[in-house]
Amino acid sequence: MAHSDLNDLTQRLREFAGARDWEQFHTPKNLAMALSVEVAELAEHFQWLTPDEASSLKNDPATVDALASEIADVAIYLLRLADVLDVDVAEAVRRKMASNEERFPSDLVRGRATLPEGRKADG
C-alpha cells in the first residue's frame, strides 16, 4: 500500500488520545461539537474583514501561523471523528469528488456558484 499522510496522522492522534485516556471524551457527538468550535475560531479571523482584507492575511506570516494552528485544530478533530466512526477520509473525499465532478459539469457551472435554474443537483 502507498504511504498515506492521513493514516500516519490518524494513528498518531489515536495514540495521543489513548495515552491520556481521552477516548471517553472523544465520542462522535463531542468531537462534532469540538469541530464546530474550532472552525469558529478559524472563522473569527475573517468575520469583520472585507474579502480583500481577508485574502491579504496570507501576506502576514504571523497571521498565517495563527491560521495554520487553527486549521490544524480543525483537521485534528476531523481525523479523530473519522477514526472513531471508522471512516476513511481520503476514500470519502475521493468518492465525494467523483460525485461532484458529475453533479457540476464544468460547462454548466463555469463561473457560477450554483447550478442554473431548473437543473437540480441530485445530491
Added chain:
Amino acid sequence: MAHSDLNDLTQRLREFAGARDWEQFHTPKNLAMALSVEVAELAEHFQWLTPDEASSLKNDPATVDALASEIADVAIYLLRLADVLDVDVAEAVRRKMASNEERFPSDLVRGRATLPEGRKADG
C-alpha cells in the same frame, strides 16, 4: 519527497475549482464560512442523540455513508482553505501535535479533559 495523499487531494481540488472558474468564490472568508456550514451538517446528525445513541450510529452502514459524505465535505473545504492560504495541513498538524504533547503531559491529564486547576496551558 514522500508521497502524500493530502497533496494529491489538494491538487485535485484545485483543478476542480480551476476548471469551473470557482477561484473567485473560494476566498478565505467564503471558505471559512462554507466550512462552518458543512461542520453543522455533520453535527446535525448527533444533536438530539444521547452519547450512546450517537456512538451506535457507526453500526448502521447507511448512516455511516451519510456521515462519511459530510466528513468529506468538511475535509474538502478545509483543504481548499489551506491551499488558498498556502498552509501545509500535514505540517501544521504535526506542529500542533508536538505542541499538544508538551502542553498536555499524559501523567497530568490522564482521564481529565482539561489541565488541573492552577496549571495553565500556554497555547
Added chain:
Amino acid sequence: MAHSDLNDLTQRLREFAGARDWEQFHTPKNLAMALSVEVAELAEHFQWLTPDEASSLKNDPATVDALASEIADVAIYLLRLADVLDVDVAEAVRRKMASNEERFPSDLVRGRATLPEGRKADG
C-alpha cells in the same frame, strides 16, 4: 402598541453601532459569521461534558454568569442581523411556532425528537 423588549434592545443596539460608525461592518454576511462564532463560544462550555455534567452547570453561579454573557452575545448579533434585514424577530418566531405546532402534533411526536417514519414534516 404593547411594549416590546425586543424592539427596545434592537433600537439600543442600532444606536450603539451608529455611534461607532460600525454599520459598515454590520453587513448581513459579517453578522451571520459573527453569530456563528459567538454560538461556538457558548457551545465550547459544553463540548467535553456528559449530559449530566452539562445540565449541572446551572448550579454554579459563576458559570451561569459566563453562559449568560455568551447568550447575550448571540442575542446581540441575532438582533443586529434581523435589524439590517428588516426582519421582526418576535413576529418571525410566532409564525414559526404556529407552523411547528401544525407540523409536530403532540400526539404524533410525544417523547420522540422526530416524526415517525413515513410522516414527512413539510417544512
Added chain:
Amino acid sequence: MAHSDLNDLTQRLREFAGARDWEQFHTPKNLAMALSVEVAELAEHFQWLTPDEASSLKNDPATVDALASEIADVAIYLLRLADVLDVDVAEAVRRKMASNEERFPSDLVRGRATLPEGRKADG
C-alpha cells in the same frame, strides 16, 4: 412588571416542549448544538455571495421570508437554552451592552472594528 415579549415567547416555547415531552431532548448541550446547526442554515444563504450581493438579499421578499424563518429557528433555540439555564436574555443583553459601551468608547473605536493597538478590551 412591564410586559415582555421575550417572556411571552419563552413561555410559549416551554409549553410547546412540555406538551411533546421534549424536555428530555432540550438539555443545555443539545440545545447549544442545535443552535449552532440553525445558525449555519442562516449563514448558508450568504456563504458564496459578495458583501453587496448578501446585502441586496433584503430586496427579495421570498429570500427575506426564508431568512426570517432561519432567524426564528435561531431565536427559538436561544430562548430555550436560556430558559433551561434560568438566564434572563433581556437582562443579559442589557448587562453586556453596558459593558460594551464602556469597553468600546465611541471616540476610540469610531470606524474601526477593534480597539487600537495597545488598548486591550478587558472582557
